[in-house]
Amino acid sequence: MDPSDVIHINNGEADSVYSSEGTWDDLMLKPKLLENIQKINWATPTKIQSLTILLITQGRNIAAQSKNGTGKTGAFVIGALNRIDKDFAALQVVCISHTRELNQQNFNVFTTLAESTGIIVGIIKKGDREVPKCHVLCGTQGTLVNMFRANQNSIRDLRMFIYDECDILLTHPGNLESITTLRSCAPNAQQILFSATFTEKVWEFISINIQNPTTIRIERVEDLNLDNVDQFLLECEEHEKETKIYEVISRVSLKTCIVFLNTKKHLDSLHEFLTSKGYKVHVIAADRMTEEVRDQVIEKVRRGEVKVLLTTNLLARGVDLRHINMVINAEPPEGEKRVVDYHTYLHRVGRTGRFGRRGVVVNIVSDQRSRQNYRDIETYFNKPFLKADLDAITSTLEQVNEDYAI
Numbered sequence: 001m002d003p004s005d006v007i008h009i010n011n012g013e014a015d016s017v018y019s020s021e022g023t024w025d026d027l028m029l030k031p032k033l034l035e036n037i038q039k040i041n042w043a044t045p046t047k048i049q050s051l052t053i054l055l056i057t058q059g060r061n062i063a064a065q066s067k068n069g070t071g072k073t074g075a076f077v078i079g080a081l082n083r084i085d086k087d088f089a090a091l092q093v094v095c096i097s098h099t100r101e102l103n104q105q106n107f108n109v110f111t112t113l114a115e116s117t118g119i120i121v122g123i124i125k126k127g128d129r130e131v132p133k134c135h136v137l138c139g140t141q142g143t144l145v146n147m148f149r150a151n152q153n154s155i156r157d158l159r160m161f162i163y164d165e166c167d168i169l170l171t172h173p174g175n176l177e178s179i180t181t182l183r184s185c186a187p188n189a190q191q192i193l194f195s196a197t198f199t200e201k202v203w204e205f206i207s208i209n210i211q212n213p214t215t216i217r218i219e220r221v222e223d224l225n226l227d228n229v230d231q232f233l234l235e236c237e238e239h240e241k242e243t244k245i246y247e248v249i250s251r252v253s254l255k256t257c258i259v260f261l262n263t264k265k266h267l268d269s270l271h272e273f274l275t276s277k278g279y280k281v282h283v284i285a286a287d288r289m290t291e292e293v294r295d296q297v298i299e300k301v302r303r304g305e306v307k308v309l310l311t312t313n314l315l316a317r318g319v320d321l322r323h324i325n326m327v328i329n330a331e332p333p334e335g336e337k338r339v340v341d342y343h344t345y346l347h348r349v350g351r352t353g354r355f356g357r358r359g360v361v362v363n364i365v366s367d368q369r370s371r372q373n374y375r376d377i378e379t380y381f382n383k384p385f386l387k388a389d390l391d392a393i394t395s396t397l398e399q400v401n402e403d404y405a406i
């Protein structure tokens with residue numbers, strides 16, 4: 001990798017991630033695209049948008065890291081739309097997501113920003129057989145592979161792959177297999193990779209497999225922390241955990257709260273407990289509902305009609321639900337061999353505090369193991385948690401809610 005093509009973001013610059021000195025005019029955008037950006041009131045590009053949009057339009061391979069909620073979606077969507085030739089009726093861009101919910105969200109952002117540009121945006125979902133006629137197609141990795149295997153011609157003119165949450169796409173064995181297959185379908189296509197978190201293994205994959213990428217890296221792990229989010233530890237006994245969560249959600253003033261659990265079994269148990277208390281909660285989990293019901297629930301959450309959503313790590317990454325003012329970790333995330341999963345923790349936290357708003361995270365400590373895991377997370381991100389009781393959480397949330405006033 002040519003060292004001049006590596007842009008390091010260091011601590012001094014971490015505060016300015018939501019804006020940049022540049023303007024949209026500096027990015028040489030198509031007039032209609034510029035109009036659409038103005039319509040949604042994005043006054044200036046964020047830092048990551050300023051750094052990447054022009055490079056994407058110019059056809060560079062990019063691997064870019066930026067904190068949660070700092071506008072990475074806008075960066076790759078605007079860059080891709082600016083590059084697409086609307087007069088060439090062929091599939092030119094494929095945007096890959098790891099979940100159905102993120103795929104739908106990326107499709108929505110593409111659709112909004114492509115309005116009246118003449119660019120057709122398509123989406124495929126599990127079970128779809130035909131490649132829709134479009135310039136840009138959004139899909140999850142497995143569905144895309146199945147579709148392109150059956151329709152090899154449809155990918156002939158592809159000029160860009162976008163990997164959203166690229167680290168999960170490149171590290172999960174099943175996903176990586178799909179990505180390798182997709183890449184082999186269009187080996188010369190431009191490669192665009194975005195995430196808040198990259199592991200050394202992912203950087204290594206990029207340096208071996210992606211030709212001359214421009215990389216944007218956050219140097220220090222603590223610079224990934226969201227300073228606008230207060231993170232609390234709330235202690236209880238293991239047998240009181242569900243009661244404690246009930247006390248929190250029934251006492252504090254919620255817009256939307258997302259509760260993360262590590263397993264569907266734990267999720268079912270908490271769901272049953274809260275329902276038995278007469279508290280209405282919603283659930284999104286794979287294998288617990290049809291895909292259509294998942295779509296309906298996420299739409300409800302998007303419209304602000306859901307107070308409490310129970311989920312697994314399925315929704316830990318990528319989804320942008322701007323009125324989530326509180327995240328509860330019923331248990332710290334664990335990966336393989338039940339080792340604490342730092343990156344998933346960071347992504348869970350990032351479901352609140354979107355685009356610089358304030359947010360609250362409550363980590364439930366209910367046994368020795370969770371206590372140790374949270375200690376390890378504090379050390380890893382060099383960010384001490386605040387020890388709190390319900391009163392402290394309630395009063396912090398009241399201040400936070402000023403950011404959520406309509």
Ligand SMILES: Nc1ncnc2c1ncn2[C@@H]1O[C@H](COP(=O)(O)OP(=O)(O)OP(=O)(O)O)[C@@H](O)[C@H]1O
Pocket residue numbers: 041042043044045046049066067068069070071072073074195196317318319320322350354355
């Ligand atoms: N230039 C901008 N001006 C104002 N708001 C913006 C701008 N760009 C993006 N946003 C808003 O910021 C929010 C977060 O953006 P986005 O979802 O792209 O973050 P992200 O960096 O992909 O986060 P994550 O890593 O958690 O997926 C969105 O609600 C989006 O509408």
